[in-house]
Amino acid sequence: MIIDLRSDTVTKPSPAMKEAMLNAPLGDDVFAEDPTTNELEQRMADMFQKEAAIYCPSGTMTNQIAIKVHTKPLDEVITDKLAHIYNYEVGGYAYHSGVSIKLLDGDRGRITPQQVVDSIKPNHDWLPNSQLVVVENTCNKGGGSYYQLEEIAALSQACRENNLKFHLDGARLFNALLAIDKKAADIGPLFDSISICISKGLGAPVGSVLVGDKESIGFARKVRKVMGGGMRQCGMIAAACLYAIDNNIExxxxxxxxxxxxxxxxxxxxxxxxxxxxxxxxxxxxxxxxxxxxxxxxxxxxxxxxxxxxxxxxxxxxxxxxxxxxxxxxxxxxxxxxxx
Ligand SMILES: Cc1ncc(COP(=O)(O)O)c(C=O)c1O
Known part of the structure; x- marks a missing residue:
């Protein structure tokens, strides 16, 4: 018996999950014709009360697409110093989006509205433009720390009042929701976009979903394609994600x-x-x-x-x-x- 505590990404599909994968109706998802992927995207969008969703191969891709969608070159992203997007995504924010990053010194990865407001840069030729706030919930490097819903709501309000976009790296969002006893629908409307990994605690072999409004997700489809992430009969893996959200949340x-x-x-x-x-x-x-x-x-x-x-x-x-x-x-x- 090998015990693997390195990550919650090491899980293997159960026989029932594999059965769901084998029986999934398939089509070409680059033509948006894969019924299983379409179902997964629709279900996730509905669950988070968002207009649309896009299925991607990884959480790194959904985060990086979100940064690309919400920013333009010379913008700045505000996040905590422990954030995955800063520490473990190969500096993708600079590579893909040409943006800089402002790191905040939060509490185990959690930042406050005041910290966000204090970090907004004035409009000068020599400064980047503060544009996007990214929070991570739960925070991996913070030891699985999570936000209370009121804290997220206050951050969301601060972002709206200051014309900042607000993205959630929710790789382990269902762990956070369980801890605060809230539903996806409670948190979805507070963000412009949310990335949710189905291949971590939920146990699917591949994939993350980005939810947001129709326009953002429409553009996200182009960004996914230019990153080489347009998949074809990915219903086989989307089926595992559907199985995971039906069976592995509670x-x-x-x-x-x-x-x-x-x-x-x-x-x-x-x-x-x-x-x-x-x-x-x-x-x-x-x-x-x-x-x-x-x-x-x-x-x-x-x-x-x-x-x-x-x-x-x-x-x-x-x-x-x-x-x-x-x-x-x-x-x-x-x-x-x-x-x-
Ligand atoms: C908080 C967080 N965000 C994003 C990711 C990226 O996910 P992936 O490994 O699917 O690219 C991870 C992966 O460990 C993570 O822990």
Whole structure:
């Protein structure tokens, strides 16, 4: 039994998900004729109370398309310093959209309306134009931290009052919604666009969806094509996403519970020096220098547990659909017996 805690992207389609994929009606999605992809896009748009949606191969692509749609060269994007769009998307904001980025010093990835307003640049020839705010919910590098709905609403209002577009990197949005007990329809209207990954906690093998208004998504289709992301009979993978949104949203509660249990166990271990509060399915903790990160990872690997050193002496575990109760028990036993 291999236990993979590196990410919630490691899940494999279940037999029932594969069955749905095999039976999906198919067409050519570049002609917008794939019925399964069309159904997924319509369902996601409706769920978030948006006019339209577009299915893309990855969350990086949906985020990058959103930045392209909302900005022009010489604009600036305002976001937190931990944001995925800044840290892990290869500087795509500059490459694809020719924009600069203003980083805010938030609380585990969460920013406030005041920080946004204070970062808006005056209109001078020598300054970029503040144009777009991007928030990440839950925030990966923040240890799965999430916003309350009122906090998002206040940010949304600040953006509207200051003519800023507002995009949500919702790679793990359903984890956040579960944590605050809200629905997609509660959050959708607060943003100009939202990217949702179906291939993370929800367990589909491929794909993310960007929701927004008709005009933005119309342009997004062109941007997806120029990035080489126009897919043909992608109903086979869209079917897995439909299966995931029908079957795998509510069960995220199990991932949160198991992450919390691992936090309790780690809190009792001498080799652990710090743990970020565990709010959803991500657990980030630090281990003491006496136990070098690579040694810790190796001890886990020797017992068939995969994890990553997120940064020096900092370890990340992510719980997911394929991390079972039996695996939780085994992981606890291994963590309690680390040689230190
Ligand atoms: C918060 C966040 N946004 C976006 C992405 C990008 O998703 P993908 O790996 O599908 O490009 C990730 C991936 O880990 C993520 O954690």
């Amino acid at each position: 069960r995220l509660a199990e991932d949160h519970r198991r992450a919390k249990k691992l936090e309790e166990v780690l809190a009792k271990q001498d080799y652990v020096s710090d743990i970020l509060p565990v709010d959803t399915n991500i657990l980030i903790f630090e281990i003491k220098d006496e136990l070098p990160g690579p040694d810790f990872i190796q001890q886990l690997a020797d017992q068939d547990i995969k994890a990553i050193e997120f940064s020096k002496q900092q370890i990340r575990f992510v719980t997911h659909l394929d991390f079972t109760e039996e695996m939780l028990e085994k992981t606890i036993q291994v963590l309690e017996n680390i040689k230190y």
